[in-house]
Amino acid sequence: MSAFKDTMIITQRQLRLLTRVPEVLIFSTIQPVMFVLLFRYVFGGSIDTGQPGGYVQLLMPGIFVQTVAFTLAGTASGLAEDLKKGLIDRFRSLPISQSALVVGRTLGDSLLNIVVLAVMGIAGYVVGWRPTSGALSVAIGFIFLLSFGYALSWVGIYVGLSASDARVVQNVSFIITFPLTFLSNAFAPTTGMPRALQYFAEWNPVSTMVAACRELFGLENEFGATAGSFPSEYPLITSFIYMIIIMVIFIPISVRKYKRAAD
């Protein structure tokens, strides 16, 4: 019970940081909204999707997934900063549950994602995004997105505790997330890619997430269904399995790493 309370206090800290530095929240939302607008108007005109509603219908799930994938970087750099400032030492010297700090941070970052996704959803609606599947499916879609972000923030914890410097953390997170989001079906069909990349793109968790969200938002997943492979046939199940795998691996190793931080 006290472990739960400790965790909530850390999560509260995360949220208080947002109220003290509103810029963080503002820029965390401006960036994805900017992506929505850029992709919608730069590529939207020249990509023919053959579906009613146009490119923006396919684009929005892609950008949602990209945004939650970047949670990894946010979690990692926040934690690296705490480590550098010696805050982690203080937390570790307190008589609190040793996992409270990392669990609290992952939860706090997920709450930030709720706000960011809501703002993006509104921006998407303004530029013509209209999910057609019904409220329940859309809600499940967003829960899926939040869960994916949550799983990746555990990778972020590991990265943040492993790197020696906040700038390195930035770069490492970027190197992990950027290829994953672009070697996927998020913005363009994978069918135009070289064969080897197509395989990668189809099995890429970002692609399966995007495909799952497209399904949940009432679209047929056109981008990337090349070979009738398992992940493109069953994106929901595949994504779910990916999230479980990521958490099963990264929660224990990140908590272990935290307990031995700077050992």
Place this chain on the structure above:
Amino acid sequence: MKSVIAEDLVKTYRNGAVRALDHLSLDVEEGTVLSVLGPNGAGKTTCVRILATLLRPDSGHAMVGGIDVIKHPEKVREVIGLSGQYAAVDEILTGWDNLVMFGQLYHLGKKEAIARADELLERFSLTESAKRPIKTYSGGMRRRLDLAASLIVKPKVLFLDEPTTGLDPRGRQEMWSVIEELVKGGVTLLLTTQYLEEADQLADEIAVIDHGKVIARGTSDALKKQVGGERLEIVVEAHNIAKAMEVVATISGNKATLDEGLRMISAPVSTGATALIETLRSLDLAGIHPLDVGLKRPSLDDVFLSLTGHAAEETNEEEVTTGRRKKAKK
């Protein structure tokens, strides 16, 4: 009763390539202040981190407040306070936010945490800046807040790792008076420092460490005695040097040494002020008027130099004691 006991602690980094602690042993009597004095890289921070449960030693034992640090770290955390070289508080949050948050993490109720935060802010003269973010604080204010955060639940044993490193003289003075105040309150304190005068000022006992071992320990006075008693120093005009050296040697009973540049003659004496008076009388009889004269007690600098063969402020190797973290700028 001993509040802190460290026995034979060994800690190596990089697979044994760097030996931060080399069979280090020390103890602190309840209610007293031990200062661990040593240059950068001597192992001070590693020692504190082990005692504060942040680091596991490769071998050795440690007890804090009667609890085994390695077997029951979670119980040790309930009785200690730690304040490090870095002000380990959240810079974005206000001083008040920080103290309330840490209070809650110490499982005080919200009301209690607030009351305690207000009390500590008052005590450390931070009430006026309570609602400002820490990043607007001066170095001294940050350290005081950090110290306040380590005192939330009135720890039995307090570890202060270089509490004044990087502070300006005023900040250091403020910090010293805060620490002296605490010590009067009866806390057991283990304090590390690379400043000799700090150890002299605050500690009941000093443990000098170098290359991961305690190389000497005792009270400040005892350590000074270990180096030798007082020294008589006189400065005379150049043409009087030879004669004055004779006088000083006679009274001291030891060989007098000369610093030619300063024209300063010095020699160890055992009778203190009496030797000084005798010297002045003899010099007067010989018609020599010294330009300067004095008795000098050995400083802790002298202690360090004679114990280690190098000066205390010397940075002899890369700071490895904080593990991966980079050393703060000097």
